[in-house]
Amino acid sequence: MTLSQTHRTIDAIWRMESAKIIASLTRMVRDVGLAEDLAQEALIIALERWPEIGIPDNPGAWLMTTAKRRGIDFIRRLKLRDQKYVEMARSMELYTEEEADRALDEEIGDDLLRLIFMTCHPVLSQDSRVALTLRLLCGLTTNEIARSFLVGETTIAQRIVRAKRTLKAEKVPFDVPTGEERNERLSAVLEVIYLMFNEGYSATIGDHWIRPLLCQEALRLGRVLAEIAPQESEVHGLVALMEIQSSRLKTRVSATGEPVLLMDQNRAQWDHLLIRRGLAALERCQKLGRALGPYALQAAISACHAKAPTADATDWIRIAALYEALSRVTPSPIVELNRAVAISMAFGPSFGLQIVDELKDEPLLKEYHLLPSVRGDLLIKLERFDEARAEFERASLMTRNDREKELLLNRAIACKSKIST
Amino acid sequence: MRFMMIVKASTDSEAGVMPNKELIDAMQKYNEELVKAGVLLAADGLQPSSNGIRISYPEPGEKPKVMDGPFTEAKELIAGYTLIEVKSREEAIEWAMRMPDPHGFGQGEIELRQVFEPEDLMGNSEFLVKETTLRKQIEEKKKRDIVSNT
Numbered sequence: 001m002t003l004s005q006t007h008r009t010i011d012a013i014w015r016m017e018s019a020k021i022i023a024s025l026t027r028m029v030r031d032v033g034l035a036e037d038l039a040q041e042a043l044i045i046a047l048e049r050w051p052e053i054g055i056p057d058n059p060g061a062w063l064m065t066t067a068k069r070r071g072i073d074f075i076r077r078l079k080l081r082d083q084k085y086v087e088m089a090r091s092m093e094l095y096t097e098e099e100a101d102r103a104l105d106e107e108i109g110d111d112l113l114r115l116i117f118m119t120c121h122p123v124l125s126q127d128s129r130v131a132l133t134l135r136l137l138c139g140l141t142t143n144e145i146a147r148s149f150l151v152g153e154t155t156i157a158q159r160i161v162r163a164k165r166t167l168k169a170e171k172v173p174f175d176v177p178t179g180e181e182r183n184e185r186l187s188a189v190l191e192v193i194y195l196m197f198n199e200g201y202s203a204t205i206g207d208h209w210i211r212p213l214l215c216q217e218a219l220r221l222g223r224v225l226a227e228i229a230p231q232e233s234e235v236h237g238l239v240a241l242m243e244i245q246s247s248r249l250k251t252r253v254s255a256t257g258e259p260v261l262l263m264d265q266n267r268a269q270w271d272h273l274l275i276r277r278g279l280a281a282l283e284r285c286q287k288l289g290r291a292l293g294p295y296a297l298q299a300a301i302s303a304c305h306a307k308a309p310t311a312d313a314t315d316w317i318r319i320a321a322l323y324e325a326l327s328r329v330t331p332s333p334i335v336e337l338n339r340a341v342a343i344s345m346a347f348g349p350s351f352g353l354q355i356v357d358e359l360k361d362e363p364l365l366k367e368y369h370l371l372p373s374v375r376g377d378l379l380i381k382l383e384r385f386d387e388a389r390a391e392f393e394r395a396s397l398m399t400r401n402d403r404e405k406e407l408l409l410n411r412a413i414a415c416k417s418k419i420s421t
Numbered sequence: 422m423r424f425m426m427i428v429k430a431s432t433d434s435e436a437g438v439m440p441n442k443e444l445i446d447a448m449q450k451y452n453e454e455l456v457k458a459g460v461l462l463a464a465d466g467l468q469p470s471s472n473g474i475r476i477s478y479p480e481p482g483e484k485p486k487v488m489d490g491p492f493t494e495a496k497e498l499i500a501g502y503t504l505i506e507v508k509s510r511e512e513a514i515e516w517a518m519r520m521p522d523p524h525g526f527g528q529g530e531i532e533l534r535q536v537f538e539p540e541d542l543m544g545n546s547e548f549l550v551k552e553t554t555l556r557k558q559i560e561e562k563k564k565r566d567i568v569s570n571t
Contacts, residue, residue: 008509008511009511009515011509011511012509012511012514013515015508016458016515016516213508216506216508220458220460223456223459224457224458227457228457273462273463273504277462
């Protein structure tokens with residue numbers, strides 16, 4: 001193996017092991033910034049020694065043991081009078097590599113869970129949570145994170161440093177919250193993962209090739225979370241949602257780079273492996289027997305589309321019912337608007353129009369071009385072309401996207417020709 | 422990136438002899454590791470080739486030749502596969518290295534292959550043209566259907 005090959009291998013191993021190592025060290029030293037530094041030191045030692053001695057049989061355990069030794073040294077140097085640390089250091093020292101490996105297997109899931117609760121802590125800003133999670137849980141480099149978000153590397157580096165400092169200053173504990181707090185904190189974790197996913201998903205249109213990395217990382221993290229918190233039904237709901245949405249990643253854009261709507265996508269090109277995985281995750285979620293939360297409901301809606309062999313075969317009645325349930329769990333005018341579309345597909349445009357008309361004065365939708373555009377759609381179906389034309393014109397003034405504006409104006413013109421005939 | 426780890430067949434796997442418990446446990450533990458790391462997409466074991474058929478086209482344009490199993494040369498056959506999604510080729514190699522020896526008596530062999538992504542195919546202009554023509558045909562058919570329906 002050449003030196004650069006060895007380095008690339010070490011990079012790959014680091015990415016596979018770093019989250020576990022940082023999590024274990026955080027439990028030891030109770031400071032996530034320090035834990036990362038110590039883990040990095042172990043990486044540097046590996047980079048120096050592995051090209052000489054070869055890559056160890058169990059590189060993960062090697063890195064973990066080396067990092068823990070650095071941790072013990074650090075605690076000793078501090079000469080902490082705290083008896084707890086001294087004992088911890090002593091018991092760590094007694095571990096052989098094999099024992100450490102075994103202990104690792106049992107504790108690692110818990111430690112990873114604690115770490116993700118920490119990096120997604122509400123004391124941090126949304127941006128910082130995402131950056132810190134990508135860095136510590138996904139093992140991405142600052143450069144990769146920066147490129148994924150199209151911001152400078154320094155910005156991301158500073159964001160991460162500040163986040164670690166805040167966690168320390170606010171004395172955020174390294175534990176899994178219980179009771180009511182657990183639910184709130186878990187939804188903060190899921191929010192971070194879904195935000196990561198959406199950032200990547202919405203950016204796949206365009207030529208930022210690196211951004212799908214975010215989708216993949218979010219999905220991977222979701223799958224990891226589903227293993228370490230298998231009793232949380234919303235975790236499976238989110239995984240199901242991301243798997244199914246990912247199955248359409250490649251069909252959402254035409255060969256010329258234009259967005260392709262769900263109903264027009266080539267279903268044969270959907271990734272059926274991911275659909276199957278998504279449906280399985282949804283089933284896991286439903287088997288827990290709890291009322292479906294917002295992620296599970298969105299996943300169930302997505303599953304309806306995934307299961308339909310053709311666009312015409314879509315079960316709109318079920319989708320309408322699921323939107324109804326979703327609007328009860330998380331009431332929002334956007335969910336209502338979607339429900340209106342589903343209702344119109346299931347029962348006819350006049351029923352959908354009723355709901356849309358109720359949203360007319362909704363302040364949150366005041367600038368939302370999809371409200372008049374959906375209304376225009378329904379009016380066309382009801383052959384009220386004059387009103388439809390006005391809606392499309394209104395919508396065209398609201399969108400900032402040129403391509404969309406053009407599309408809406410064309411639809412308005414099409415309405416005009418219908419009126420004249 | 423997706424990679425497939427292909428486990429080659431052995432005389433045992435072809436004879437339908439189940440691996441010993443130790444090996445099954447090791448494989449299970451390995452698969453659990455893949456799941457916990459969030460990289461496993463799919464994994465399956467295949468029945469012996471005695472249960473399979475082979476379809477070949479020795480004469481282009483002619484009817485295919487169908488042959489019943491079993492087939493010889495165990496090493497050229499497949500006993501199972503594991504599909505993973507990882508960030509780099511090195512990561513895939515690292516995972517493949519961690520897979521236990523799948524047979525344990527000198528015949529174990531794992532082949533690691535990268536799966537084509539749609540982007541890889543998109544780079545092929547011929548493929549693109551075919552896609553576009555196919556699309557156009559579908560569109561026109563749709564239009565004709567609408568006309569004939571009205």
